[in-house]
Amino acid sequence: MPYQFKERIETLLKEGRHSKKSLYDTLEMTAPGFEYMLKHNTLSAKRVEQIAAFFQMSVAELTESQQEPKLVEPASFGAQVADRILLEFEKLREQLAIKDKQLEAADRELEAAMEISKGLQRTIDALISRPGIASGSNFLNGVPSEGRVVPMYPKNEKAVA
Numbered sequence: 001m002p003y004q005f006k007e008r009i010e011t012l013l014k015e016g017r018h019s020k021k022s023l024y025d026t027l028e029m030t031a032p033g034f035e036y037m038l039k040h041n042t043l044s045a046k047r048v049e050q051i052a053a054f055f056q057m058s059v060a061e062l063t064e065s066q067q068e069p070k071l072v073e074p075a076s077f078g079a080q081v082a083d084r085i086l087l088e089f090e091k092l093r094e095q096l097a098i099k100d101k102q103l104e105a106a107d108r109e110l111e112a113a114m115e116i117s118k119g120l121q122r123t124i125d126a127l128i129s130r131p132g133i134a135s136g137s138n139f140l141n142g143v144p145s146e147g148r149v150v151p152m153y154p155k156n157e158k159a160v161a
Contacts, residue, residue, distance in 0.1 A: 005048070012062075026050065026054050
């Protein structure tokens with residue numbers, strides 16, 4: 001008997017409070033195409049993977065709901081719950097490790113930017129605190145500015161008109 005995805009997908013949409021539109025937009029499909037795919041159960045392996053990723057689960061987790069329910073002994077039920085909780089904690093730990101690395105990289109970038117900023121501030125302070133600088137003077141070469149244009153070419157070269 002082929003797996004019927006329609007019921008499982010609709011259940012997951014309700015449980016996760018997702019809309020069909022968000023799912024078919026993620027799959028880059030039209031609404032009629034998505035409905036046809038579900039109605040006729042014509043999902044490709046790629047689509048099943050994309051749907052599982054949308055619900056943030058593995059393909060096995062996506063397809064496990066229609067398997068025969070297994071009778072669980074009360075003694076092993078607690079162990080199964082504990083194993084699932086540990087698995088979830090491991091997933092969270094991996095995600096936190098990734099976020100931690102991203103934060104460390106951002107901190108390094110911030111520190112580098114702060115060092116550049118300190119260097120620029122030292123340059124500004126050095127230029128401002130130079131002795132003999134008064135307003136209206138050309139502090140780069142000590143020549144008072146009187147509305148003149150300082151030539152940018154060497155004295156021995158003539159400007160081309």
